[in-house]
Amino acid sequence: MATSGSRSVTVTKWDTLKFSWNRTGFSADKNESYISWKMELISTAYGAISTSASTAWSVTVNGKSHSGSVSVAIGNNATKTLASGTETIPHNNDGTKTFSYSFSQTFNITFSGAWIGAKSGSGSDTLDTIPRAATLTEAPDFNDETTNLTVKFNNP
Secondary structure (H helix, E strand, C coil), X not given: CECXXXXXXXXXXXXXXXXXXXXXXXXXXXXXXXXXXXXXXXXCCCCCECCCCEEEEEEEECCXXXXXXXXXXXXXXXXXXXEEEEEEEECCCCCCEEEEEEEEEEEEEEXXXXXXXXXXXXXXXXXXXXXXXXXXXECCXXXXXXXXXXXXXXXC
């Protein structure tokens, strides 16, 4: 179980496309988690990419799709956020939840003589379980002289 995670794919020998997420909170009452996510391009010593074009990106988190376009231009030894967002993720009745994600960035560049089109990745992670409280579903009027009292509750 986790409150954060990431997945990376190689773009060039010196560049990496990284998707990461972080749980920013949760609601026990609503049985849902709130996460922030981002997709970054990370370059090392020789990873500079020079381009003026904006190219398409897409991210899907727990079945919800996001898309847009962005320039992938980056200098050496730099990190650039290409896309970011937030998501509300409902949990199962017992408080557990495994969610999936996928991410893609189109580059359409020639780098060191090699054509680089789109790069994509995917993964899944299990969120920390949200504690589920017992709820009273039935309790008749009673006092300290009541015998054979029956109380019903739901404990997910």
